[in-house]
Amino acid sequence: MIxxxxxxxxxxxxxxxxxxxxxxxxxxxxxxxxxxxxYGGAFKASAGLxxxxxxxxxxxxxxxxxxxxxxxxxxxxxxxxxxxxxxxFDFASRAFDMITNFAAKHRYRTGLGVPIVVRGPSGGGVQAxxxxxxxxxxxxxxxxxxxxxxxxxxxxxRGLLKAAIRDDDPVLFLEHKLLxxxxxGTLPEGDGIVPIGKAAxxxxxxDLTIVTWGAMVPLALDGAAELAREGVEAExxxxxxxxxxxxxxxxxxxxxxxxxxxxHEESRTLGVGAEAAALLAEKAFEWLDAPVVRVTAxxxxxxxxxxxxxAYLPGPATLLAAARKLAAY
Amino acid sequence: xxxxxxxxxxxxxxxxxxxxxxxxxxVGQEASAVGVVAALxxxxxxxxxxxxxxxxxxxxxxxxxxxxxxxxxxxxxCGGKSGTLHVSAKELGVILTSTIVGGExxxxxxxxxxxxxxGGDEIVTCFFxxxxxxxxxxxxxxxxxAVWKLPVLFVCENNEWQAFVHRRxxxxxxxxxxxxxxxxxxxxxxDGNDVEAVLAAATEAAAKVRATRMPFLLETKTYRLRGxxxxxDQGYVDKAELASWKARDPIAALRASLLExxxxxxxxxxxxxxxxxERLDAAFTFAAxxxxxxxxxxTTHVYA
Ligand SMILES: Cc1ncc(C[n+]2csc(CCOP(=O)(O)OP(=O)(O)O)c2C)c(N)n1
Ligand SMILES: [Mg+2]
Numbered sequence: 001m002i003x004x005x006x007x008x009x010x011x012x013x014x015x016x017x018x019x020x021x022x023x024x025x026x027x028x029x030x031x032x033x034x035x036x037x038x039y040g041g042a043f044k045a046s047a048g049l050x051x052x053x054x055x056x057x058x059x060x061x062x063x064x065x066x067x068x069x070x071x072x073x074x075x076x077x078x079x080x081x082x083x084x085x086x087x088x089f090d091f092a093s094r095a096f097d098m099i100t101n102f103a104a105k106h107r108y109r110t111g112l113g114v115p116i117v118v119r120g121p122s123g124g125g126v127q128a129x130x131x132x133x134x135x136x137x138x139x140x141x142x143x144x145x146x147x148x149x150x151x152x153x154x155x156x157x158r159g160l161l162k163a164a165i166r167d168d169d170p171v172l173f174l175e176h177k178l179l180x181x182x183x184x185g186t187l188p189e190g191d192g193i194v195p196i197g198k199a200a201x202x203x204x205x206x207d208l209t210i211v212t213w214g215a216m217v218p219l220a221l222d223g224a225a226e227l228a229r230e231g232v233e234a235e236x237x238x239x240x241x242x243x244x245x246x247x248x249x250x251x252x253x254x255x256x257x258x259x260x261x262x263x264h265e266e267s268r269t270l271g272v273g274a275e276a277a278a279l280l281a282e283k284a285f286e287w288l289d290a291p292v293v294r295v296t297a298x299x300x301x302x303x304x305x306x307x308x309x310x311a312y313l314p315g316p317a318t319l320l321a322a323a324r325k326l327a328a329y
Numbered sequence: 330x331x332x333x334x335x336x337x338x339x340x341x342x343x344x345x346x347x348x349x350x351x352x353x354x355x356v357g358q359e360a361s362a363v364g365v366v367a368a369l370x371x372x373x374x375x376x377x378x379x380x381x382x383x384x385x386x387x388x389x390x391x392x393x394x395x396x397x398x399x400x401x402x403x404x405x406x407c408g409g410k411s412g413t414l415h416v417s418a419k420e421l422g423v424i425l426t427s428t429i430v431g432g433e434x435x436x437x438x439x440x441x442x443x444x445x446x447x448g449g450d451e452i453v454t455c456f457f458x459x460x461x462x463x464x465x466x467x468x469x470x471x472x473x474x475a476v477w478k479l480p481v482l483f484v485c486e487n488n489e490w491q492a493f494v495h496r497r498x499x500x501x502x503x504x505x506x507x508x509x510x511x512x513x514x515x516x517x518x519x520d521g522n523d524v525e526a527v528l529a530a531a532t533e534a535a536a537k538v539r540a541t542r543m544p545f546l547l548e549t550k551t552y553r554l555r556g557x558x559x560x561x562d563q564g565y566v567d568k569a570e571l572a573s574w575k576a577r578d579p580i581a582a583l584r585a586s587l588l589e590x591x592x593x594x595x596x597x598x599x600x601x602x603x604x605x606x607e608r609l610d611a612a613f614t615f616a617a618x619x620x621x622x623x624x625x626x627x628t629t630h631v632y633a
Contacts, residue, residue, distance in 0.1 A: 039493035039565055062463035062499035063430050063491055087492075091429065094464075127350050127401070129412040131428050300631050304412025305401035307621045 011183040014154040015045045015119070015175060018161035019083065023053050026081060029165055032059045032068050033085030033120075042087045043121055043180060065094035072116045073102050081165060086120035089174055090134045103170040104145030117164045119173035122150075123215055123265060124302045125313055126177060133302040133309070135214070135266040140172050141243040141275070147171040147196050148243040152217035154185035156240055159194030167196060176215040183218070199246035201253065205233035208259035208326055211250055211276050213239040216263045216314065223319045232327040242272045250276060251284055258289040259326050263314060268296040290329035295322045330359040330524065330580050331605045333383045336392050337555070339609055340382070340399060344559045348617065349400045352413040355383040357522075357554030360579035361486050362387045362456075364527025365549070368535045369454060374422045374440055376433040377456040379414040380486070380553075381426040384456055388421045392609060396616035404619040408626060431464035433457050434483075438470055441479035445542065452480040452538045460491030462505045474544040475512040481544040482535055486521065488553040489574075493565055506548035514544050521549030522579040554578070 009017065023029045031046060037060035040047030050058040061068050065086065072082035086092045092099060095118070103114045124133035141148045149164060149171060151157040157175065164171035202217060203224050210220045217238045224234040235253050239245060254260045260280050262273035277292045295314050303309055337354035344351050355362065362383030369375070377384045385395055390406070398405025399413040406418045414428040424440055427433040437455035444451050461467060462485055474481045485505045489496045509516025515537065519530040527549055534545045552574035556563050563571065587593035 034491075035493040042492070060494050060498060062494070063460040064463050064465065066465055094429070094431075127412070129415055129428070130410075131415065298628055300628055303410045303622075303627060304407075304415070305403075305409035305622045305626075307624065308401075308410065308627050311624050311627050 006186070008184045008186055009154050010181050011151065011154045011157045011175065012043060012045060012180040014157040014185075014187065015161060016047060016049070017187070018158040018165070019046060020049060020052065022162055022165045023049070023057060026165075028079060028081045029083060030057045030059065030075070030080055031083050031085065032061055032072060034061055034063055034087045036060060036085050041085060043177065045085065045175075065091050066098055069095035069098035069116075069118060070102070072118075073098060073106070073114050076114050076116045077106070077112060081115050083117040083119060083165060086118060088132045089120045089122035089136055090131050092118060092120070092136060092172075096139070099140065099146070099170070099172070100143045104143045107169060108145060113168040114170045115168050117161070117171045117173055119161065119175065121177035121180065122174040123176040123178055124309060125215065127304065127306055127309060129304040130301040135174075135264070137174055137242055138266050138271050141272050145169065146243060147241060148174070149196060149241050150174045150176065150214040151240060152176070152179060152214055152238050153183055155187060155192065156194050156200070157183075158187055159192045160196065160240065162191065163193050163196050171196065174214070178215045194240070197241045197244045197246055199240055199249040200238045201235060201249065202238050203234065203236040205235035205257065207233045207257055208261060208323065209235045209237060209250070209253040209257045210261045210263055210323070211237045211239065211273070212263040213242065214265060216265055219314065219316065219319060220263055223316060223323060226316070226320060227323055227327070230324070232323070234323060239276075245275065245279065247279055247283070250279065254280060254284045255287045258287050259329065260284070260288070261293045261295060261323055261326055263295045263319060265297055265313060267299045268294060269299050271296055290326055293322050293326050295319050330363050330583065331601055332392065332608065333359045333362060333386045334580055335605050335609055336386060336395070337382055339613060340396065341555065341559045343613065349396070350413055351559040352399055353379045353558050354555045355380045355553075357574065357578070358486055358488055358551045359383055360524035360527055360583070361521040361549035361551050364524045365454065365456070365484050365531040365547070367528055368531035370451070372422065372451050373535075374424055374444070374451060374453045375456070376425045376427070376437050376440065376453070377423065378426065378430065378433050378458055378461065379428040380458065381414070381416060381456070385416060385418065385421065385423060385426075388423060390418060390421055391612070393612035393615035396612055397619045400616050400619075401621070402616055402619035403622040404615070409622045410626060410630075431457065431461040431466040434461060434464070434466045434470040437481050437483070438474045438477060438479055441474065441481045442477065444480060450539055452482055452535060454482045454484060456484045456486060458491065459485060459487040459489070459496045459505060460499070463491070463499050471508075471512045471514070471544065471546065475514050478542055479544060480538045480542045482531070482538045483544060483546045484531075485546065485548045486551060487548050488551050490553045490557065492557045504548060506546050509546040514546060516546035516548070518548040518550060521551030522577050522582065524579060524583055551579070552577075
């Protein structure tokens, strides 16, 4: 076991540390993906791992997304624990069949699990255009058999990725590329496992609950700090796992605050936030003092031009306006 | 070719100065773009990939509007909404620039089907990389085009690199054109750094596709002289390999042969460079001075 480095690490470092620690711990863990070996990954998430673990366990692949995920599934059925990188999570669409049909349904059909992780960068805000900026969690988070995880802190990136690799079922692990170098933290001693399916209360508050994940978490926290100056105490819940959603933590919070705002970067219609809103309508109706509010990207692709992308992404102004209105309801 | 080279170098410099976002350049591959596009008729259609500036400029794209798209300006070919690597230009017959590797292969048979159904004699040219030739869609598209007897000139620009992985790591053969026989179609490999050889091969291939209404797989062997994307220090590239391809720079080679044959004088070469520089000065100024798209554009064109 390598000791977790002391001092701050970025979310990107935390991903690499989790991969290294799990490869060290378990010889069945293998990495596959485009440019992950010699180059160390397009975002350098696997830098140094080829040198350390060798080409049998850090496998550079051709540009063949469907075949990579297929190979991972096949290998997992024979006892390996493959971790696949999608160079951008947008390209998981090329492996959609493998993920949603083969990985997700294998246990249901045969009783045998598919312990693979498909991980990679997602999200916008870096002017990468409509095919390199998507938040595709919603496509997958309605597929029974999958787990969908989106960390927002370095500690969670390490702890959740380790949990994902140890999980006996397929886990999709979306790393927001804007957080790769911005989210920093000190890693805990020991394993630091963060269980899949458990949300985190990032900030406590009595007046309203903001339910969010990924790169929207820091936005929500900044927004909450601003609201506090105005006398409104917002509670911020980082879902971390979108499927299965941690209903208990969300409901417990809304029971206290009686007001809920769902904030997400994916487009609005049938985003994962719709499920959170439905959960609240079903199970928190009696406690709610106001309609559930959604702050999301609009129902459009992610535009390229910086001004359009800035207007696309939920920002402080939209969030604060919606939260103030909700608080005053 | 000089226009393409200078456009790409300026685009890289503009990125380095923080004036535009990073992009994939086709420096080193100009002969392939120019040789193939010059062999096409104006009404022929083109699909291409993320390394498309050469194809677009060879097709007559306005460098100002192209740069405006790279910069995300309203005057760009897609109004700034699509951006670098994603330019489509209907007016040039460029149906698609796909930044999803292989997307151009997916759509090419359908574009050719439309030509067949309308009974025209246009052909469809589909540029893709050696990396795309690894994707399953390569097989699906070539086989479909063959069994449907579609007029597609498939052009694989084999530049030895697939992002940061060398082509050798991804296939056991050196040629991609040799796969043509597996689909019952013709294929040919040509020196992609020799513009005259590319032009001759593409002219012949295009004529065959036009006459037989059957696909053809042309492979241009070339090299990506700059990195995959700007910025890219090419630290992973073998220095000797890079140097050997730099020595075969397609523009330097053409200039030398034209000077030797007397078709070009030193003064003529300098004049070309000057004209290109003037044109690009104007183009980059146009792009940088162009307005950003208006915020209303965010929600337009999601549906008809
Ligand atoms: C489906 C998909 N997978 C991966 C990528 C990331 N990517 C962009 S270009 C590229 C390499 C493509 O190589 P090749 O087809 O040879 O084209 P070249 O860049 O050499 O022109 C990769 C892996 C992508 N854009 N789309
Ligand atoms: Mg290539």
